[in-house]
Amino acid sequence: xxxxxxxxxxxxxxxxxxxxxxxxxxxxxxxxxxxxxxxxxxxxxxxxxxxxxxxxxxxxxxxxxxxxxxxxxxxxxxxxxxxxxxxxxxxxxxxxxxxxxxxxxxxxxxxxxxxxxxxxxxxxxxxxxxxxxxxxxxxxxxxxxxxxxxxxxxxxxxxxxxxxxxxxxxxxxxxxxxxxxxxxxxxxxxxxxxxxxxxxxxxxxxxxxxxxxxxxxxxxxxxxxxxxxxxx
Amino acid sequence: xxxxxxxxxxxxxxxxxxxxxxxxxxxxxxxxxxxxxxxxxxxxxxxxxxxxxxxxxxxxxxxxxxxxxxxxxxxxxxxxxxxxxxxxxxxxxxxxxxxxxxxxxxxxxxxxxxxxxxxxxxxxxxxxxxxxxxxxxxxxxxxxxxxxxxxxxxxxxxxxxxxxxxxxxxxxxxxxxxxxxxxxxxxxxxxxxxxxxxxxxxxxxxxxxxxxxxxxxxxxxxxxxxxxxxxxxxxxxxxxxxxxxxxxxxxxxxxxxxxxxxxxxxxxxxxxxxxxxxxxxxxxxxxxxxxxxxxxxxxxxxxxxxxxxxxxxxxxxxxxxxxxxxxxxxxxxxxxxxxxxxxxxxxxxxxxxxxxxxxxxxxxxxxxxxxxxxxxx
Numbered sequence: 001x002x003x004x005x006x007x008x009x010x011x012x013x014x015x016x017x018x019x020x021x022x023x024x025x026x027x028x029x030x031x032x033x034x035x036x037x038x039x040x041x042x043x044x045x046x047x048x049x050x051x052x053x054x055x056x057x058x059x060x061x062x063x064x065x066x067x068x069x070x071x072x073x074x075x076x077x078x079x080x081x082x083x084x085x086x087x088x089x090x091x092x093x094x095x096x097x098x099x100x101x102x103x104x105x106x107x108x109x110x111x112x113x114x115x116x117x118x119x120x121x122x123x124x125x126x127x128x129x130x131x132x133x134x135x136x137x138x139x140x141x142x143x144x145x146x147x148x149x150x151x152x153x154x155x156x157x158x159x160x161x162x163x164x165x166x167x168x169x170x171x172x173x174x175x176x177x178x179x180x181x182x183x184x185x186x187x188x189x190x191x192x193x194x195x196x197x198x199x200x201x202x203x204x205x206x207x208x209x210x211x212x213x214x215x216x217x218x219x220x221x222x223x224x225x226x227x228x229x230x231x232x
Numbered sequence: 233x234x235x236x237x238x239x240x241x242x243x244x245x246x247x248x249x250x251x252x253x254x255x256x257x258x259x260x261x262x263x264x265x266x267x268x269x270x271x272x273x274x275x276x277x278x279x280x281x282x283x284x285x286x287x288x289x290x291x292x293x294x295x296x297x298x299x300x301x302x303x304x305x306x307x308x309x310x311x312x313x314x315x316x317x318x319x320x321x322x323x324x325x326x327x328x329x330x331x332x333x334x335x336x337x338x339x340x341x342x343x344x345x346x347x348x349x350x351x352x353x354x355x356x357x358x359x360x361x362x363x364x365x366x367x368x369x370x371x372x373x374x375x376x377x378x379x380x381x382x383x384x385x386x387x388x389x390x391x392x393x394x395x396x397x398x399x400x401x402x403x404x405x406x407x408x409x410x411x412x413x414x415x416x417x418x419x420x421x422x423x424x425x426x427x428x429x430x431x432x433x434x435x436x437x438x439x440x441x442x443x444x445x446x447x448x449x450x451x452x453x454x455x456x457x458x459x460x461x462x463x464x465x466x467x468x469x470x471x472x473x474x475x476x477x478x479x480x481x482x483x484x485x486x487x488x489x490x491x492x493x494x495x496x497x498x499x500x501x502x503x504x505x506x507x508x509x510x511x512x513x514x515x516x517x518x519x520x521x522x523x524x525x526x527x528x529x530x531x532x533x534x535x536x537x538x539x540x541x542x543x544x545x546x547x548x549x550x551x552x553x554x555x556x557x558x559x560x561x562x563x564x565x566x567x568x569x570x571x572x573x574x575x576x577x578x579x580x581x582x583x584x585x586x587x588x589x590x591x592x593x594x595x596x597x598x599x600x601x602x603x604x605x606x607x608x609x
Contacts (some may be wrong), residue, residue, distance in 0.1 A: 052607060055520075061527065063602045079316025102524040102606055106242030111233055119530050124233050147242070163528070188468050 001110060007070075008203035009058060014067035015226075016053050027168050029226040030067070035203040036169065040194050042214060043207045045223035051207045052175070053224065057119045058205065059173055062072050080121055090118050095164030095202075097193075099176035101141035101156040103148040109135060109159045110144045115167035127166075134162040138192060154185035161192060161198040165200070172196070174206040190216035235525075235534070236541035239518070250510060251546065255553025257503050262558045262579055263569055264496040271488050271567030275401040275480040278342075279473065284446035285455050286317070287461050287471040290355050293482045294471070296325045296484050297401065305415075305440035307468065308348075313328050314461055316453030321348030322442035327404065337374060341384070341401035343414020351408055360382065365413055367443030369393040373405035384409075385417040396474035401485050403567045414528040415439040431601040506591030507550075511543045515594040524605035532599055539595050541587070547587035551580055557600050 013075050016028040028050045035041045045051050057069060060076060060083070069077040071093060076083050081204035083089050097104075103112045113131035117126055135141045136157040140151075147154055157177060174193065178186035189211045192205075197204045206217070214220060222229045240247050279297075287296075288303070288311050295301025305322060312320040324343035329336050344350025346361045352369060358378035361367050368389040370376045380391045389409065398406040409417070416439055459470035470478065483490070508558060515522075521534060555576060562569035 006449075052604075055607065056604050059527070059607075087526070087529045087531060090527065095516055096527055096606075096608065098524075102520065104238075104524070106239040106522050107233075111238070115233060115235075116528050119525075119528065119534065127233075177354075 002119045008072050009033070009035040009205060010068075010070035010073075011054070012068040012070070013070065014054070014057060014064045016057065016062070018052075027226050028057070028064070031223070031226070031227060033221060035205050035219040037203055038197050039218050040190075040197045040204045040216070042207065042217035042220040043205060044209060044214075044220060045222065045229075049223040052224055052225040053226075055175060055207050056174055058171075059096065060090055060128070089096045091116075092167055093169050095096065095166045095167070095169055095172040097157070097160050097172065097174035097177045099179045101148065101153075101158055101180075103151075103163070105148050105157060108145050109140065109151065109155075109162075112113075112148070112159055113162045113166050116163050120167050131162065131166065134165055135159065135207075138162050146161050153181050154188060157181060157185075157189050158192065159187070161196070165196060169201065170202055172202050172204045174204065176208055176210070177204040177206060178208065178210045178213055186210060186213050187196050187216065191215040234512065234541070235538045236545065238479060240542065240545060241537070245539040247546070247549075251549040251553055254503075254546065254550030255511070255557055257499075257506060258551055258554035258579075258583060259557040261496060262500040262554050262571065262576075263565070263581060264492060264499055265575055266558065266562065266569035266571040268489065268496060268566070269570035269575060269596055270494040271401075271485050272481055273570045274403060274568050276397045276477055277398055278400070278406060279476055279480060281395075282323075282350060282446055283353055283448065284473050284476075285449040285453075286311075286447040286458055286462070286473070287476050288445040288447065289443075289469045289471065291463075291465075291467050292472055293469060294325070294479055294483070295469075296572075297476070298479050301443050301469075303442050303445065305442050308345075308445045310465070311445045311447050313461065314447070314458055316449050316458045316461075317447045318450040318453075319349050320445055320447040320580045321350035322411055322445050323535060324411065324418050325351040326414070326418050326443075327400070327408070328384060330385075330388070330389075330407075332374070332376060333380055333382075337376075337382070338404050339370075339374060339412055340402075340404045341417065343410050343411040343418070343442075343466070344408060345411045349448050350411075352393065352398060352406075353571045354395065355393045356396040358391070360362055360393055361408060361410055363410070363412060363496045366390065367392045367410070369395060369408040370590075371395045371398045371407065373399055374407060387413070387417075389413075397568070399568070403574065410453075411442070415441065419436055456588070469544045500586070503583075504586045504590055504607070507543075507547065507586055508593060510546065510592060511539070511591050512594045512597065514542060514546075515539050515598050519601055520606060522601050523603055526601065527603035527606045535598050536595050538596075539598050540591050543587040543591035543594070544584065547583045551583045 011033040014031045018025045018027055043051055057064050059189045110128055113134055114127035117127035134145055135144050138159045140155050143155050178189055193204055289295040290301040291298040291302055293301045304437040308322040326341050328341045329338050329391055330532055366389045368391050370391050372394050376391045378391055382389050462468050462470035516524050
């Protein structure tokens with residue numbers, strides 16, 4: 001297990017209410033969570049417990065109703081967004097990994113990874129070179145020119161991880177990254193994430209229902225009815 | 233890295249099929265513009281070919297195209313003597329059906345005096361009319377080769393030459409015969425009717441009637457002034473060539489022109505709606521991809537560029553297909569499809585504008601896609 005250092009993700013008393021009046025739904029209520037550099041934290045909970053809401057808030061795509069959000073020590077939200085360009089923040093500081101990899105079907109593996117860098121302003125040549133390095137690092141370099149439809153589930157998820165790492169983010173958010181994989185491939189993906197966290201000193205938060213990978217986290221936290229209930 | 237091109241390459245077959253479909257639709261719109269232009273061009277083709285400066289017609293009429301006009305044959309001599317007139321020629325004009333080798337053919341028969349104004353200004357093949365009777369020069373649209381014979385008004389005519397692009401305002405090909413032949417064809421009564429007219433003391437044998445006299449003016453002569461001089465004869469009316477052209481486009485083919493214009497506008501509107509729907513569908517097909525792009529930090533410019541570039545590429549490829557289709561098939565249209573670089577360029581601009589406008593709804597929808605949608609709920 002990697003030892004936790006200064007938290008890269010810090011959630012303090014975060015709450016989120018959907019709707020108003022009698023129909024108001026409290027999706028999150030006073031959630032405190034921190035994820036340090038090199039740490040891989042699992043977030044579990046039943047459907048409707050608020051996992052996706054919390055992930056969306058940390059991803060800066062959903063505004064909380066209360067609390068404070070800090071990324072890399074910088075206050076991002078405390079009653080209002082404190083960062084002017086949230087897309088830039090996402091582009092440069094957060095990597096995303098999805099349940100169904102969400103690779104663009106019309107780009108090959110290299111360009112899917114390079115795209116994240118060109119969106120951040122890198123020139124295409126440099127971006128492609130780094131993309132190939134990342135694919136090699138994640139052991140899918142031999143599939144660099146394959147389109148997503150030609151990749152296996154495990155290969156596609158590795159390419160998605162490569163894309164998440166493209167801009168060297170310190171925070172990586174993963175939404176059910178192993179749900180579409182068998183046990184063996186799920187473990188391989190989790191080991192890769194652990195390797196990334198350790199080697200790149202990134203904070204990784206993984207939303208998962210997948211019990212077969214629970215032992216791969218440094219920490220597990222659970223959400224129930226919008227509250228952080230248990231820490232394993 | 234161009235996302236729009238990459239996406240099109242990825243779905244190339246579907247894109248090409250869409251372009252062909254759009255090309256057919258745009259091709260119809262482009263053809264309508266060509267037919268619209270063709271109606272005007274056809275209406276003016278004859279008057280331009282005759283190179284007349286002045287049209288002398290029956291007083292009180294706007295002949296010979298817009299209204300019927302009848303003049304005594306000797307008016308040609310009077311007009312020729314008017315100050316400023318360099319040459320004058322009498323003409324007759326009537327619609328007829330003739331028996332051609334390929335079947336019954338509807339034509340506009342024009343009679344003129346060879347050597348005087350009134351004949352075609354250029355012969356495409358064969359020769360112009362000489363003085364011999366029952367000879368004919370036919371426009372290529374009649375599909376009669378030199379040497380063919382046709383039956384017209386009970387007489388057999390031989391085609392001695394052809395012209396190109398000379399049709400009546402209704403699209404019927406023009407055939408030229410000598411004035412004498414045409415006068416007999418037009419004004420000579422059938423023998424029983426002639427006998428009855430003679431018995432009634434109303435004549436019936438005379439055919440020296442023409443529909444109009446056209447005049448070419450001497451250099452420096454003012455057409456309006458010569459027309460005014462001609463009108464001093466109470467039984468004559470006169471139109472300058474500019475007035476005749478105006479009459480042809482504003483009166484003779486006006487309904488057809490407006491009808492075609494309206495139809496073209498409707499077609500362009502339908503094309504705009506269909507293009508907008510196709511672009512919208514193409515955009516919504518990429519909902520998850522666009523959400524992902526937004527989540528990983530793509531700017532609005534990247535999203536707008538993706539939609540707009542695809543819309544313009546779709547329009548450009550569809551329009552290229554339309555131009556190819558129309559230019560490959562316009563020879564088979566029964567009427568002239570008059571399309572030049574100007575019409576093609578203007579239509580390209582219109583299609584470009586339609587694509588940009590049509591993509592606005594899709595751009596708005598794309599910009600409203602929430603990045604959360606990439607996370608699957």
